[in-house]
Amino acid sequence: MxxxxxxxxxxxxxxxxxxxxxxxxxxxxxxxxxxxxxxxxxxxxxxxxxxxxxxxxxxxxxxxxxxxxxxxxxxxxxxxxxxxxxxxxxxxxxxxxxxxxxxxxxxxxxxxxxxxxxxxxxxxxxxxxxxxxxxxxxxxxxxxxxxxxxxxxxxxxxxxxxLMQAELQALEAALGAPERPVVAVVGGAKVSTKLDLLGNLVEKVDRLVIGGGMANTFLAAQGINVGKSLCEHEMTEIAKQIMLKALDVGCEIILPADIVVAREFKAGAENETVPSTRCPDDAMILDAGPESVERVGYAFEHARTLIWNGPLGAFEIAPFNAATDAAALKAAELTEAGKLVSVAGGGDTVAALNASGAAEKFTYISTAGGAFLEWMEGKTLPGVAALEG
The missing domain is CATH 3.40.50.1260 (Phosphoglycerate kinase, N-terminal domain)
Known part of the structure; x- marks a missing residue:
């Protein structure tokens, strides 16, 4: 450095x-x-x-x-x-x-x-x-x-x-010269806001877990019906390109295998868990299911470094926080055991990890928001570049 x-x-x-x-x-x-x-x-x-x-x-x-x-x-x-x-x-x-x-x-x-x-x-x-x-x-x-x-x-x-020193050292450990294998979790509502991030990560990580509303767009890109779920159908071609790029560079993309669906977006809404290929026409995907969480946990167990940005479901309302919480607690457990270096950041991410009780066991939680995201996108940060002379 x-x-x-x-x-x-x-x-x-x-x-x-x-x-x-x-x-x-x-x-x-x-x-x-x-x-x-x-x-x-x-x-x-x-x-x-x-x-x-x-x-x-x-x-x-x-x-x-x-x-x-x-x-x-x-x-x-x-x-x-x-x-x-x-x-x-x-x-x-x-x-x-x-x-x-x-x-x-x-x-x-x-x-x-x-x-x-x-x-x-x-x-x-x-x-x-x-x-x-x-x-x-x-x-x-x-x-x-x-x-x-x-x-x-x-x-x-x-x-x-x-604080700057801690942040830069944590990010260097996560993306600059990480211990491999590296797994990244990218969640949130829209693919369109994280295109640069996904494009950069597929070239740098071994496994990429995609969750939240973004996962719906990737499922739709595979021709899977997502019912009334939040989905950027106009982004499916770009999602396909990202999947092809991942295939080309040897990065495994992990999408939900099972999903939690409901007919209304509210706390305690009646819901059911179905395979990701079986979303009812009148339902919304609001979380990843237990089989998906198991797959994410497996990816964590076989990684040395984890980078996390964005929740796996609608974590703000129970019970659709279940996948995010379970995955976060798994990462925390592995980190505490010295098996994983875990770095997370972004507004929703910090809130989700705090809510799950996992945050304090992560190696580093960044509160930097936009700067954290731009670093993960592989962009040069002017304030850091100036310190390097």
Whole structure:
């Protein structure tokens, strides 16, 4: 890996401009989930303990280059101070930040400045004057070429923070140089949103499990009736191409062998399990069946590395969470036994794995959303590339 970490930098007496993602949910002016704030604590602590000072650079919401008091980072000061256990100073603009000599300084929402999303080199140079070292701890924003994620990294000696470091090491272990065999689980509603992902994965993994509404499109591509299920019939030709590509490169695609169907989409709906070739005309496929889960479990048992993005069924409503939960718990069990390296990410994925109780046993759970997906698609992330020089 061509990037440096905090361990490679002399931080004593230095001001470290630290790009973080603290884009947390707010209700009535109070943080309702401080996970993203808690995740930056190791980076801030390590800089302070090494004798450095921290200037936090972050965005909040989408103000589109204009000042919006409802998106002011000042609202997050109480949550930050609680997480760090110390006072955090605040600068409402870059001029106010100049010359402030404090252990931790939070700059106002960087997206209030129109140059941020334009990756303006002039803004990066202005920011660079505020510190000596640049540290990027916001992997979740690394897929954006913005002034504070890309241009600024080229103005100062640059490194990855602890969260960025953990994320990059986990993804490298999963896709860069993984222990084989590798199995990937890709679920979710639509094939069209994950074309690049599927195209990249069939060339990199040994087995590819396809679940959720996406699986219906692949079943339809094989001429199988999917009744009233969510299905992108216009994508069946592309699904066929992906299956042919998988055949060509020796990647086994695993589709549901049996399915759980219902006539209505609601919790506790009357349902039945049938072979995947026998979906009734008036029913919807809402989950994979037990035989499918067994096949997925077999794939996990014969793998060394697992990458997971997306649920296997309509996990939000019982009982159609059964396949996702069972597969997740199987992966967790193998991970805990030291037999599997398991890396997962994406909004629905994190929610599904948390709901199943399996998340804490996975090797790594990414909360980076879009950046995680783009990495899995094989795309270059500007914020990571900038750290590599």
């Amino acid at each position: 061509g990037w440096k970490t905090l361990d490679d930098m002399d931080l004593a007496g230095k001001i470290v401009l630290t790009r973080v993602d603290i884009n947390v949910p707010l209700e009535d002016g109070k943080v309702t989930d401080a996970t993203r704030i808690e995740r930056i604590v190791p980076t801030v602590t390590d800089i302070l303990e090494a004798g450095g000072k921290v200037v936090l650079i972050a965005h909040f919401g989408r103000p589109k280059g204009k000042v919006d008091p409802e998106m002011s980072l000042q609202l997050l000061l109480p949550a930050l101070e609680e997480a760090f256990g110390r006072k955090v100073a605040f600068a409402e603009d870059l001029e106010a930040a100049e010359g402030l000599d404090v252990p931790i300084l939070l700059l106002e929402n960087i997206r209030f400045l129109p140059g941020e999303e334009k990756n303006d080199p002039a803004l990066a140079k202005t920011l660079a004057k505020l510190g000596d070292i640049y540290c990027n701890d916001a992997f979740s924003a690394a897929h954006r070429a913005h002034a504070s994620t890309e241009a600024l990294a080229r103005e100062l000696p640059a490194c990855a923070g602890r």
